[in-house]
Amino acid sequence: QVQLVESGGGLVQPGGSLRLSCAASGRTFSTYTMGWFRQAPGKEREFVGVISYSDGRTYYADSVKGRFTISRDNAKNTVDLQMISLKLEDTANYFCAATRLLWTPLVREYEYWGQGTQVTVSS
Helix, strand or coil: CCCEEEECCEEECCCCCEEEEEEECCCCHHHCEEEEEEECCCCCCEEEEEECCCCCCEEECCCCCCCEEEEEECCCCEEEEEECCCCHHHCEEEEEEEECCCCCCCHHHCCEECCCEEEEECC
16 A cells, blocks of 8 residues: 655746645655646646656656656655646646556556646736
């Protein structure tokens, strides 16, 4: 069992930056690939990026590539999402999630989810 808690959301102006963090419980965090997803009102949850448990390799959605960076600290059981050059369309509730797979962008393949943290990009 893995429990995930996101933090760091808030209101930011377009072009600004924000860093989200996800804290995980349990001793097996290092064996889980960690993904970030987001969901805007009225839209489906979508893949943002993922960091593999095996070698720390990262993959990103095209919409955030070059602006978002995922990192993890297995000693602290945390995974972060650094966001820069934020756009209005980045406004959403952001979730971290855990999977045993090497990597996947599919919502249905993640076993554990946090409750989400709201990011609002607005001038």
